[in-house]
Amino acid sequence: MKLKINMWTGILDIVNCVLFAVSWFVIFGTAFSDATSGGKTTGGTAAFFYIMAWTGVVLNIIALVKSKKANISIVGPILGIIGSALFGVTATLAFPALVVLIIATVFTMLQRPAKNSTNE
Template sequence: MKKNRLALNTWTGILDIVNCVLFLISWPVIFITAFSTSDGTAPYRIATFFYAIAWIGISLNIWALVQSKKHCISLVGSVLGIIGNVLFVLTATIAFLPAALVLIVAAVFIMLQKPANNTTAQNINVQVTENITEDPKKQDK
């Protein structure tokens, strides 16, 4: 049975929006922490938090991608969510703004949850292949 909407996609879209906001405030928070405390490890702990959130976003988007594929829902939002979170993980020093922009677009697409374009083609292929038997002489013509 195919679902039109997945709760997982909704929660993934919400996390993408939260990650977008967190990525935008990450560098100001790290700099404020670095200049306001005498503890030299505080900025690293804060940065670790932002990286952990990004890895959670990657994991959740991969899970949403797999579930969307099973339920024939468009994969664009999940793929963009993975890309946005990976951008932050790989190059947070220069890509926190592009990562945030990609996550905004990902959240929009993942919240739409429209059916994939090739779902009707897949259903037709299943119906055609059901009548094929191993013995060609016994096939219906």
């Protein structure tokens, strides 16, 4: 049995990987622009990345619960929660979050039966 929530969670984890990879450049670029023009857009830009990270946490929690009920391995959603939360706590953890999210995406998309599964 394959769950659509796992597919969408994996897609969001991939999108977040790309976003987290460019986040430092975007935030520093915005901060530099604010410093030279007197603008105040850095906070809003950073907030976008944090909202995406916490959206990833929520979606991975939903995938975890649904995977557990469907007797699918929960390794991917757990790693997805950890990876998204790493960035959600602080953007300085963007690189570890990327690594964990890439691994999470692989496990989430595989959707293998749980080891203690009694499926025949």
